[in-house]
Structure formats: C-alpha cells, structure tokens
Amino acid sequence: MKDEDVHLNLLSRYVSNEISLEEIEELLQWINEDPEREEILRDFQETWEIAKNYPENFKVDATAAWVRLRNTMTEPEPPKKINTRLIKKWIAAMAIFAMFMIGLIWGFKHLYI
Amino acid sequence: MSLTLDISGFEALFAVNYQALCAASYRIVQDKDIAEDIVQDVFNKLWEKRGVTALNTPLKSYLFQTVIEQSLEYLKRYRLSFNIEAEFAEDTLVNGNLNEQAMALKGVSRRVNEAVRSLPEVCRMIFILSRFHKMSYAEIAAKLEIPQKMVEGQLRNAIRRLSRFLLY
Numbered sequence: 001m002k003d004e005d006v007h008l009n010l011l012s013r014y015v016s017n018e019i020s021l022e023e024i025e026e027l028l029q030w031i032n033e034d035p036e037r038e039e040i041l042r043d044f045q046e047t048w049e050i051a052k053n054y055p056e057n058f059k060v061d062a063t064a065a066w067v068r069l070r071n072t073m074t075e076p077e078p079p080k081k082i083n084t085r086l087i088k089k090w091i092a093a094m095a096i097f098a099m100f101m102i103g104l105i106w107g108f109k110h111l112y113i
Numbered sequence: 114m115s116l117t118l119d120i121s122g123f124e125a126l127f128a129v130n131y132q133a134l135c136a137a138s139y140r141i142v143q144d145k146d147i148a149e150d151i152v153q154d155v156f157n158k159l160w161e162k163r164g165v166t167a168l169n170t171p172l173k174s175y176l177f178q179t180v181i182e183q184s185l186e187y188l189k190r191y192r193l194s195f196n197i198e199a200e201f202a203e204d205t206l207v208n209g210n211l212n213e214q215a216m217a218l219k220g221v222s223r224r225v226n227e228a229v230r231s232l233p234e235v236c237r238m239i240f241i242l243s244r245f246h247k248m249s250y251a252e253i254a255a256k257l258e259i260p261q262k263m264v265e266g267q268l269r270n271a272i273r274r275l276s277r278f279l280l281y
Contacts, residue, residue, distance in 0.1 A: 005269065012269040016243045018250055047276040051244055054225050055139055060149060062131040066124060069153045073160050 011041060015048040118163050127156055130173065134180045140241045141184040143230070151183050181246060185256060188238075228278040232271055239264055240271035 010027040013019035019027070031037045118126070131152065138148035155176065168175055229237060238257065242248045250268075254261040 008269045009265050012272050043276045043280055044272055047272055047279055050279055054229050056226050058136050060132050060135045062128055066127055
C-alpha cells in the first residue's frame with residue numbers, strides 16, 4: 001500500500017472515530033512532518049462534516065403514507081367483553097357439586113367402617 | 114417490556130419518525146419509493162406483532178435498526194452480489210473524470226447528494242454505515258460480509274473522493 005494511503009487510512013479512522021491512541025500519535029507525527037498535511041486533515045474533517053446533510057431536501061408525505069399503511073393494517077381487535085355472569089354460575093355449580101361429592105364420600109366412609 | 118400500542122399511539126409513532134426512517138433507508142437503497150415501502154413494511158410488521166413483541170431496546174432504536182437491516186436485505190436480495198472487483202478496477206480511472214463531474218456541478222445545489230451518489234456502490238454503502246449509523250469497521254465488515262481491510266480502504270476512498278468533489 002502506498003505510504004500516502006496508509007496515512008489517509010489513519011485520517012479516515014480519525015474522522016470516523018475508529019482510531020486508537022497509538023495511531024493518533026503516528027498520525028500527528030506524520031502531519032507535523034509536512035505543513036501541507038494539515039490541509040488534508042482539514043479537508044477530511046470538512047468533508048465528513050458537510051456530508052451530514054445527506055440527503056439534502058429529502059421530503060416524504062407522511063400523511064399520505066399513513067393512509068396507505070392504515071388500509072393494509074389489520075383492524076385493531078375490539079376489547080373482548082368477558083361475560084362474568086356465566087362464570088359466576090359455573091363457580092356456584094362447581095361448589096355445589098364439590099359439596100355433594102364430599103358428602104357422598106363421607107357417607108361411604110361411615111357405611112363401610 | 115411487551116409492546117402495547119393502540120392505533121392512535123401507533124399513528125403518532127409513525128408521524129414523528131417516518132421521514133427520518135425513510136431518509137435512513139434511502140441512503141442505503143438510493144430509491145425513495147423503495148425506501149418508503151420498506152419503512153411501511155416495518156411498521157406493518159410491528160403492528161401485527163404488537164401483542165407479543167418484547168423489546169429490549171427503546172422503540173425508536175428498534176425502528177431504525179430494523180429499517181437499516183431491511184434496507185441492506187433488500188439490496189442483497191434484489192441486486193446481484195456487490196460487484197467488488199469492478200469497483201476496485203474503477204478506482205484507478207477515477208481522477209480525471211471526477212474533476213469534470215465536480216466542475217459541471219459547481220454552484221448547483223444538492224451537491225452533497227450528487228457527490229454521495231457518484232460513489233461506487235460498496236464504497237458508498239461503507240461510507241453511509243460509518244457516517245450515519247456509527248458502525249465500527251468490524252460491524253460493517255460483518256454486515257456486508259467483506260474483510261475489514263476492505264472497509265478501511267473503501268472508507269478512505271469515499272472520503273477522498275467526496276472531498277475532491279465537494280471542496281474544490
């Protein structure tokens with residue numbers, strides 16, 4: 001790899017925050033060797049900064065998009081009404097049944113002992 | 114934390130994040146209609162799973178991560194594999210052509226758009242993932258299934274090309 005490429009790699013690591021401490025030292029040393037190199041660093045930083053606007057003038061119609069999405073979404077389920085009366089009847093019936101069984105078993109025990 | 118959303122909460126989530134999510138997808142797929150489709154699909158799936166989804170990350174991060182993943186998936190599925198050798202070959206021819214392009218667009222607005230668009234595909238992808246999604250070289254390498262050295266070199270190329278396009 002060309003020497004310039006090696007140090008441009010370091011510059012890229014620097015602007016993208018991938019650089020290690022040792023690499024920073026190496027980079028600083030390289031920059032200090034030649035005043036023009038500071039220009040390159042500034043170019044890289046400026047380019048990185050300018051790019052933050054990408055994509056420029058990007059507009060979408062969120063309202064229209066919502067309408068399209070809404071038509072494809074399944075209906076939200078209505079809250080299920082739980083019929084409590086029926087459940088209470090069942091509980092009562094089971095209680096009576098249980099008592100009946102207890103009585104039966106108790107009666108059996110008395111007959112056979 | 115399970116996801117409970119009613120329809121009006123969901124609409125608010127959509128309204129607030131839709132544009133930014135589409136921009137995130139657009140940076141990868143380079144097509145506005147496809148970007149919108151992908152984002153709507155992500156929301157649709159989120160809605161369908163709303164009763165059973167358990168999210169470990171905040172909702173907004175989840176949305177962005179999923180949109181980015183789906184955008185990369187789209188490219189993998191509908192484009193042939195990234196033509197990496199061709200891109201490498203292109204680099205050696207770069208310089209003259211690029212200056213012409215830059216001169217032609219001097220003073221035209223949306224230069225950033227043109228500059229980024231002019232990058233070769235893999236190069237641009239790596240730049241986008243690093244610049245906008247703060248992905249490390251290792252993460253990018255894993256996502257695109259390429260060696261880390263390539264990520265490093267392509268990012269360098271991207272910044273160098275962009276700087277020539279934008280600054281001179």
